[in-house]
Amino acid sequence: MARLHLLSLLILAIHTIWAHSAAIQQPQLEQHSSTSRQRCQASSTHCPDGTVVVSASDQHADFTTIQAAINSLPNDTSTQTILILAGSYKEQLNITRSGPITLLGETTSPSDAAANLVTITWDAANEDSTGESVDNVYSSVMIVAPTLDASLTGSGTTGYPVPDDTPFGNRDFRAYNIDFTNTYAEYSAGPAHALSFSRANGGFYYCGFYSYQDTIYVGKLGNAYFYKSILAGQTDFLYGFGTAWIQSSEVLLRGCGGGITAWKGTNTTFANKYGIYIVDSSVHAANASVAPQIKGTCALGRPWNSQQRSIFARTYEDASIEPSGYIDWIVDGVGRYEPGITLMAEYAVSGPGFNRTGRVDGGVDTLLDPRGYEPYSTPASVFQDQEGRFGDVQWIDWETVQGGGH
Numbered sequence: 464m465a466r467l468h469l470l471s472l473l474i475l476a477i478h479t480i481w482a483h484s485a486a487i488q489q490p491q492l493e494q495h496s497s498t499s500r501q502r503c504q505a506s507s508t509h510c511p512d513g514t515v516v517v518s519a520s521d522q523h524a525d526f527t528t529i530q531a532a533i534n535s536l537p538n539d540t541s542t543q544t545i546l547i548l549a550g551s552y553k554e555q556l557n558i559t560r561s562g563p564i565t566l567l568g569e570t571t572s573p574s575d576a577a578a579n580l581v582t583i584t585w586d587a588a589n590e591d592s593t594g595e596s597v598d599n600v601y602s603s604v605m606i607v608a609p610t611l612d613a614s615l616t617g618s619g620t621t622g623y624p625v626p627d628d629t630p631f632g633n634r635d636f637r638a639y640n641i642d643f644t645n646t647y648a649e650y651s652a653g654p655a656h657a658l659s660f661s662r663a664n665g666g667f668y669y670c671g672f673y674s675y676q677d678t679i680y681v682g683k684l685g686n687a688y689f690y691k692s693i694l695a696g697q698t699d700f701l702y703g704f705g706t707a708w709i710q711s712s713e714v715l716l717r718g719c720g721g722g723i724t725a726w727k728g729t730n731t732t733f734a735n736k737y738g739i740y741i742v743d744s745s746v747h748a749a750n751a752s753v754a755p756q757i758k759g760t761c762a763l764g765r766p767w768n769s770q771q772r773s774i775f776a777r778t779y780e781d782a783s784i785e786p787s788g789y790i791d792w793i794v795d796g797v798g799r800y801e802p803g804i805t806l807m808a809e810y811a812v813s814g815p816g817f818n819r820t821g822r823v824d825g826g827v828d829t830l831l832d833p834r835g836y837e838p839y840s841t842p843a844s845v846f847q848d849q850e851g852r853f854g855d856v857q858w859i860d861w862e863t864v865q866g867g868g869h
């Protein structure tokens with residue numbers, strides 16, 4: 464106890480000295496640091512000027528719903544922050560503005576996504592008037608896209624034809640310590656998204672995404688980075704057209720169906736690395752009762768079209784993973800896997816889910832060596848802007864990531 468006490472005093476002293484010097488030399492820096500962000504999240508103090516506060520119950524808050532707070536923001540390029548106080552909010556969020564937005568969830572455990580106090584729920588799956596599932600993203604808990612057209616999935620190998628004159632949407636979206644939960648069903652029952660993210664750049668830190676089917680959709684020109692987050696689902700629950708990087712996170716298997724990843728590649732005039740990269744993470748059964756039911760049966764992914772690109776790197780895989788790793792997606796007797804085009808890969812993975820013989824026998828899983836992995840080994844080497852330039856990562860909160868998030 465005494466040692467702990469001394470340690471916290473020391474930490475407090477360091478923080479105080481650091482915050483003090485930062486305040487004198489660089490007032491703007493202090494405003495954006497992780498320390499002040501965490502204070503804003505814990506006590507509604509040290510928040511950036513102009514922060515809009517949302518609470519379903521606190522009379523002092525500016526709004527009772529998050530969408531009302533979003534609608535109150537100017538439709539311009541200014542940087543805006545919304546602090547969401549602890550509670551459960553049942554609403555669908557739609558963010559179209561291009562200026563930077565940060566959504567902060569109130570928390571006293573800022574480094575633990577399992578302890579989040581803010582949950583946003585929505586209860587819907589995509590279906591047409593006959594109840595048939597459709598490939599679209601109306602049902603998401605949160606939609607970040609400049610227009611409705613930009614957010615549409617569409618079917619076929621190339622998906623919905625987004626009009627050429629569609630602008631890019633949000634250039635710097637950030638969310639911290641928020642759970643996005645689609646409560647439609649406790650099993651795969653059609654696309655029931657937690658997140659729909661297209662034509663935008665965004666980082667999710669210590670967030671939770673819970674559904675069963677199609678939990679996370681990163682659509683066309685979507686660049687999404689996830690850090691120390693929880694991504695839960697059963698069927699094709701990480702899917703899309705864009706680029707997603709999942710760093711130091713937990714991928715929770717609530718059942719098996721389709722694959723964990725299902726990506727659709729796109730032909731562009733420049734070489735692209737659109738795809739999904741799951742790095743330094745853990746893929747495992749959601750709990751001890753589901754683990755024996757799904758042992759050896761969950762596929763790492765299946766190709767939504769033949770240009771799927773996905774890599775699990777330095778990631779732990781529990782015994783839920785099936786021996787072949789990935790599987791082909793066979794429609795009307797025709798497999799979508801194409802050697803040399805489809806890249807469904809693993810690099811330096813560990814755990815009982817990795818079966819080398821099974822991978823080789825399955826014939827669709829690429830086992831990368833360091834040289835093969837190198838071109839995909841950092842966010843800067845895969846995230847591209849609309850014109851195809853690599854290194855589009857200035858919207859990632861590097862202070863939180865490099866600091867390990869404290």
Ligand SMILES: *[C@@H]1O[C@H](CO)[C@@H](O)[C@H](O)[C@H]1NC(C)=O
Pocket residue numbers: 538559560630
């Ligand atoms: C926001 O501004 C953009 C760019 O001027 C415009 O295209 C868009 O229609 C505006 N959105 C709304 C909801 O007014």
Ligand SMILES: *[C@@H]1O[C@H](CO)[C@@H](O)[C@H](O)[C@H]1NC(C)=O
Pocket residue numbers: 557558559600601606610611614
């Ligand atoms: C989001 O808001 C925009 C602007 O009001 C609207 O055009 C669009 O249809 C909305 N998206 C969804 C999925 O409801």
Ligand SMILES: *[C@@H]1O[C@H](CO)[C@@H](O)[C@H](O)[C@H]1NC(C)=O
Pocket residue numbers: 620621728729730768770
């Ligand atoms: C991409 O281009 C290749 C080669 O031209 C073609 O075979 C493939 O069908 C195209 N894929 C899509 C999704 O357009």
Ligand SMILES: *[C@@H]1O[C@H](CO)[C@@H](O)[C@H](O)[C@H]1NC(C)=O
Pocket residue numbers: 649717718749750751752753
């Ligand atoms: C375990 O996870 C499954 C799938 O999400 C869920 O249905 C079940 O209720 C969970 N069981 C426990 C004991 O939490």
Ligand SMILES: *[C@@H]1O[C@H](CO)[C@@H](O)[C@H](O)[C@H]1NC(C)=O
Pocket residue numbers: 759786818820821822824825
């Ligand atoms: C590994 O995969 C092979 C099939 O290729 C299978 O025979 C073997 O039982 C698997 N091992 C384990 C531990 O699942």
